[in-house]
Amino acid sequence: MTQTDRGAGGADALSSPFTPGMRDNPEELGRYVDGIVGRPLPLVDGEPGHDEPPTPEQEFAAEWRNAAYNCFSSGHKFCREVCPVMQVTRNESWTPTAFHANVVAMEKGELSVADVAADYVNCTQCGACELRCPNTLFTGDFYRFRTRTVDVVKAVRALAVDQGVHQEGWRTWNARTDERTHEPVLGDVPVSQEHVRDWSAGLDLPIGGETVLFVDCEAAFYRTSVPRAVAQILRLAGYEFGLMGEQWCCGGPAAEMGYVDQAQRFARHNLDDWRSTGTTRVLVLDPHDYISFTEDYPRYFGDEYAGIEVVLVVELFAQLIREGRLTPSVPVERTITYHDPCRLNKRKGIWKEPREILRAIPGLTFNDVDRVTQWSYCSGGGGGLPVEKPELTAAISERRMEKAAGLDVDTLVSACPWSERPLSAAGEGQDIDVVDIHELLAVSLGIEVGGTTDGGAS
């Protein structure tokens, strides 16, 4: 940077580089504070006298323009190679950059949401792009302003639904979820309110209380071995908990697919239900629920949410092991690797505790892959992708399992029930079992878990 003799002899104070706010800035700079960057662009580019009202897309862009320009004007594109969809499709219209650029184009009146709604299907909302973006990783916490790809994707999907532009698979999925109060996951147990606690048959768990265990739809109806493992481990540790009075889907998937009103209605039901049973702590075994309860619900309810504590079961189990309240002692002779669920590792920064649990299990040979390398790994099971584009989910899962196969393991351990179905399907081709971390811990604690890992198909 060229240094000049600033402020000397009454020269223009703006002629040299400076940092606003520094105490040694020339006094004259104080006069320029509001004028030096230029005025904001008008919402609608137009000739003088142009007074047409903004389109819904332009109103939308007014809210998201800063987030979109944050990407568009820097264009680093580190996001591309960590994006699971980009890795398997190389489709430039489905990159995080394109998702932001479209918002800029909407602001300019060049695009309507109907033109691009289908492109926004191609995202698992894993969060890799926004974390790897230098605008997040290197400056996001400094400015309190980071890349918001996941939020932008959710918002565009919501705008599309609002404009009557639907993806048929998502429309059907959410209509059925609305009817049944749970997601229509396929398995032997019929998805309905009266069967939501079937997974706990024979465990004699109480209802309500200060602490309740929230079980996501996939685990409650399809992979019932997971909640059975969790409930029995909690009981072994002497940790008191109950089940919800009337649990509905968390609403997160509806929010991810753009059906915001439905998501908020479900969230309201669950919060009211917790209140009705005097619940103040919610235990969560599914990373997707953890996102809903720690990001969506606080946005919906604000201060009204202050009385609820949300605890991730994986973190709790690691703590109980540390405190000596759980001691895995039955050797599990498997060679494993661990799949960092995107919503824990990338979106929440939770990656130590699962490894702590796995290292406490005797008999395991653990071929670990570090959390940063796994920013570019994904099962493809999130963000509604398997509903609309199952072939993409399968391709992403296969890619993930190829990485595992390169480690000579017989088992891939995950901590996310939603990842386990696509990964299991991909694992068949590689002869690799997919096991949930809660199931594995239960086995090492001598618990006979029960339930099914495949919706009762086998």
Added chain:
Amino acid sequence: MSAEPDGRRIGYRYAEQHQPPDPVRASDVAVTTFEHVFEVDSRLMERWVLQQQFPNWDSLRIMNSRHDHLAWMHRHFADRVVTGSELLAEVEREDRP
């Protein structure tokens, strides 16, 4: 609930997320809140680009991820320089029957 080894309590509580520790001035234009978290003086973000809703967990997640990423970069950094001719010679050796 008791604390994690790093002093962090597990679990999400709404009331704990919206008030970072009292800022300590680090320079004319920056403050520090949590250990290793530096932030721009928020008065400089009131005009052109407003700050986003930023719960504490997010600041900490980004700061920790940055450190992990930089450590990863150091582990994967090239520790020697290889000339093009060396590479070509290596390829030729491999191609030779």
